[in-house]
Amino acid sequence: MLISAPASGQGKTTVTAALAYYHRQQGRRVRVFKTGPDFIDPQILAYASGQPVYQLDLWMMGEVHCRELLYRAAGEADLILIEGVMGLFDGDSSSADLAQALAVPVAAVIDAQGMAQTFAAVAFGLANYRPGLAFAGAIANKVGSAGHARMLQEALPVGMPLLAAMSRDEAVGLPSRHLGLLQADEIGDLDARLARAAELLNSFTPCVLPEPVTFADVSTNLPPRLLQGKRIAVARDAAFSFIYQANLDCLRAMGAELLFFSPLADSALPEADSVYLPGGYPELHLQALADNLAMKQALTEHHQVGKAIYAECGGFLYLLDSLADKEGQRAAMVGLLPGSAVMQTRLANLGMHSLQLAQGEIRGHSFHFSKLETTLEPIAVSSPQRSFGHGEGFFRSGSLQASYLHLYFPFNPQLAAGFF
Template sequence: MTSPSARHCPAMLISAPASGQGKTTITAALAYYHRQQNRKVRVFKTGPDFIDPQILAHASGQPVYQLDLWMMGEAHCRELLYRAAADADVILIEGVMGLYDGDTSSADLAQALSVPVAVVIDAQGMAQTFAAVAYGLANYRPQLPFAGVIANKVGSPGHAKLLEEALPDAMPLLAVMAKDGTIGLPSRHLGLLQADEIGDLDLRLARAAELLSSLAPCRLPDSVAFEPVEAMPLPRLLAGKRIAVARDAAFSFIYQANLDCLQAMGAELRFFSPLTDSGLPNADSLYLPGGYPELHLQTLADNLAMKQALQAHHRADKPIYAECGGFLYLLNSLEDRDGNRAKMAGLLPGSARMQSRLVNLGMHSLQLEQGEIRGHSFHHSQLETTMEPLTLSVPQRSFGHGEGFFRSGRLQASYLHNYFPFNPQLAAGFFS
């Protein structure tokens, strides 16, 4: 039974049997399609992902937030959905990996939040087996809310009809994506290319949205009741503080929720580009998020004025907080996968070298003086340094390893991408 204050909005979580089935393309196409129908679309991404949300934000025209039960907590996930339901006409949540994969899977999230699942299945070379796969996913966990199926890479109207006829009566075919090689999204070592790097992204999305309704109707998901969550207002720990945030093609891996959190605590954010700017904005502290510094080695190395500005900020004993790619930028040097090495800002001793394989991946808990904060690690670089870490994070995966958290004066840095709303008071300490 829902409360009178619940907000109702059509919603579904889009998952698949495995990675590579087309979840991001389908989710982006659905967002673009509903937006063309003059619906306001809010999209969320399951798990700690920075690249897919850029594509989804471009498709929906709205900021994209993450949802993760461990990193964020169930109450915070519910709070974000309740806020979105205030003015959204449809809510889409892109899952991660396969439906039941991971310690906190897409299925776990859907069940906890009571959002029905729509499963994307690559239908190439399939007929009735398509329905068997869908039936297995829907019934593997009987209590899982299930919305229906989305068929991807369908060859013809006849193929679409064959797939639909094979499905059980209670399992609707929600959408059909015709097979078309022009709509795929290009990728590199950390995932898809960033939205700004795909020059014809709008054309791809428009074509994908068109294909979604070319073989069968594209259905709006059923309405979901989102219950209110009481959230305490954040303390104004950063009132009057100006934080300069690096944001460009080299430094773009940042949670929108982190920026919201800093602003809610009173901070004024000023954005700058280490690639193109010759100086820093007038600011009390710096935030250097992750990204792709290895793809912009020479540009970063050649921008001597920016490196000098960073060094001056550090000498003035002003706070600097750096994550992953931002951390690499503060080292003496960085080497890409082709063996090209360049000088970085030199605020921290050491260097890093890009590897052909992942060096660390997974969720981490970090314990500092102000308590615990949670986040994740995902990098291909190997660090070489004489620095002793202040502490090590605790990985949630048995095969993961702890990440060093380094402190030099008021500079704090690590490979971790921390989620500020988990512990806003601790996050404020990075900048105050």
């Protein structure tokens, strides 16, 4: 089922993680997906389910690919949970659009604090706003007592179940910062929070699931082995952790061997043909990145001999001359790209993008708070899906290619292979 809500901040991630954790405890094999281009929620959900979390987005990935991922998951799981994005009907490619396209029933998480019969009115509205949407039932969050849960359940329309009533407890909330929740490995008591949340799912009523659904067979077209024998060094640590699992799968499917390293802690690169620097939080680790002169030198030498480097968002910022945090503290970065960036207190760009290169189109998204100043001219500029977004420059310097964009490799594997 797809876990949605009337709005952001209703508790979708906490409830989805609690459901995954609870059913995993019951011995079920659980797989979780996240609607839209999110990197942080999937870390929490992967911890809760014990399995990698993949994204689902009709525009960025295409419906056929979304169906393929669900079909493959259904072959190995007892329960598939999909966490929605924003409110159920929000956005150009909404959670409701995804649920209808993929024939997945929707469960609505509703913050019931300070609410009685109106809870049922909200649930009824979500269930009936769009004809043909399969509505599995409601999940009440922040329920005050057994009497409160009973009142909510009795108010629901006939035939609409209360799937769970989760007791109010501030101890299960997930802490956040400017780009969203804290990363899973930053929450020291995450296991205790999830265990408590799973326990609270059954506080007042038994937690129930909707009827099973069937997914039609989807034939898989494997990408060509364009990276056969290539070794790719992939940055992965607290500063660089925003990466689609599907991107890593795609690179491996094309024959690449992936070797992980830490720009924060390591003094050398693995023996590799190319480097992948994904996004993350370099602004939170400025001094450590600046002080690791050996890694900066290793990347410089890698570039000087003409080996490929592909960087996106946080990885892109790391390759500039310097980066400053929102307090104005500036530190020297690798210096392979001319220019600098400074973190802003407000969002600089957000949304889906299409990038057209000589090799074709690839899609992805942009989400950053930094402002870039560079003398380097982009070789291409992305087209934002929404009118209020602005295009992102795609830069090339020798064997190095970089931009703010988080690109989704399976959309065009052949083009992605060219980055490496």
